[in-house]
Amino acid sequence: MSAATTRSRTPDRLCAEAVDLARSAAEEAAAPGVVGEHAGLVSEGDRVVTHFFECKEFGYRGWRWAVTVARASRAKVVTLDEVVLLPGPDALLAPEWVPWSERLRPGDMGPGDLLPTDAEDLRLEPGYSGEDEPGPNSPVSEEMAELVEAEDAEVTAATPANLPVAPSRGSIAAVAEELGMRRARVLSRYGLHVAADRWEEAYGAKTPMAQAAPASCVTCGFLAPIGGSLGQAFGVCANEFAPADGRVVSLTYGCGGHSEAAVMPKPPRPAPPVIDETRVDPFPLRPAADSGSVPVGADEDSAELGHS
Numbered sequence: 447m448s449a450a451t452t453r454s455r456t457p458d459r460l461c462a463e464a465v466d467l468a469r470s471a472a473e474e475a476a477a478p479g480v481v482g483e484h485a486g487l488v489s490e491g492d493r494v495v496t497h498f499f500e501c502k503e504f505g506y507r508g509w510r511w512a513v514t515v516a517r518a519s520r521a522k523v524v525t526l527d528e529v530v531l532l533p534g535p536d537a538l539l540a541p542e543w544v545p546w547s548e549r550l551r552p553g554d555m556g557p558g559d560l561l562p563t564d565a566e567d568l569r570l571e572p573g574y575s576g577e578d579e580p581g582p583n584s585p586v587s588e589e590m591a592e593l594v595e596a597e598d599a600e601v602t603a604a605t606p607a608n609l610p611v612a613p614s615r616g617s618i619a620a621v622a623e624e625l626g627m628r629r630a631r632v633l634s635r636y637g638l639h640v641a642a643d644r645w646e647e648a649y650g651a652k653t654p655m656a657q658a659a660p661a662s663c664v665t666c667g668f669l670a671p672i673g674g675s676l677g678q679a680f681g682v683c684a685n686e687f688a689p690a691d692g693r694v695v696s697l698t699y700g701c702g703g704h705s706e707a708a709v710m711p712k713p714p715r716p717a718p719p720v721i722d723e724t725r726v727d728p729f730p731l732r733p734a735a736d737s738g739s740v741p742v743g744a745d746e747d748s749a750e751l752g753h754s
């Protein structure tokens with residue numbers, strides 16, 4: 447038996463000697479050939495001992511088969527308690543579990559996924575009034591509830607004639623509706639800041655692309671402006687060949703696709719042909735006769751040419 451790992455309590459002698467019983471139990475529970483050397487034992491209590499065996503299974507580096515054996519008081523027979531695979535001190539373990547809300551990363555959401563937004567989300571703040579109550583014409587508003595209760599009216603899809611169809615004139619909700627600000631919540635100052643920081647980091651002046659750019663986005667024809675306060679520092683790139691196409695870019699960002707940075711050179715045009723009409727170039731119709739092999743009928747041809 448290998449050197450035993452012991453707790454303060456001395457292990458029971460008969461249980462400590464029951465290595466073969468423990469091994470056969472481990473081999474029965476494990477796949478064939480994956481139970482390794484005896485790796486020690488611990489005393490779990492009076493006449494209760496756990497034996498450890500190395501696990502040779504791939505993917506379970508550092509794990510050990512733990513077989514607990516026990517003996518009844520004044521009994522000589524050691525019996526089996528349980529067999530289990532346990533991680534050792536240097537075992538390869540899965541990373542600690544993290545709740546999904548903390549595990550979520552940008553780009554993780556897929557079609558059909560829902561991402562609830564915390565009611566206390568610091569990135570958002572109330573849309574138009576700061577008040578929590580719903581609009582006066584909302585089916586869940588207090589005003590509506592009172593009317594329903596008082597007149598025993600039914601809330602239907604169609605608006606009854608005696609119910610208000612719009613927020614009362616001059617109220618904050620009415621002004622908000624007039625201005626088109628119907629969102630219950632909008633970006634808070636904090637939300638604006640974190641978005642701006644994120645965009646600046648991804649497509650800002652400090653990126654290698656911007657550092658090497660011939661000019662910045664603020665002068666680029668491909669920059670589509672955006673509204674709101676963020677529009678003072680950001681726009682959307684609309685150059686399909688640029689790395690930031692469709693992305694929000696800082697006005698200080700830039701890339702080699704800048705509309706004015708490099709103008710495409712025109713293809714060179716060949717020079718027009720020059721025709722010299724003041725001279726006549728001799729152009730022999732037949733090869734010269736001095737080559738030694740005069741073709742048959744060459745004399746006749748020459749004679750004919752001489753006549754013409």
Ligand code: SF4
Pocket residue numbers: 661662663666667668669682683684685688689690691695699700701702703704705
């Ligand atoms: S093409 Fe380049 S320089 Fe122009 S807006 Fe897009 S990222 Fe900015």
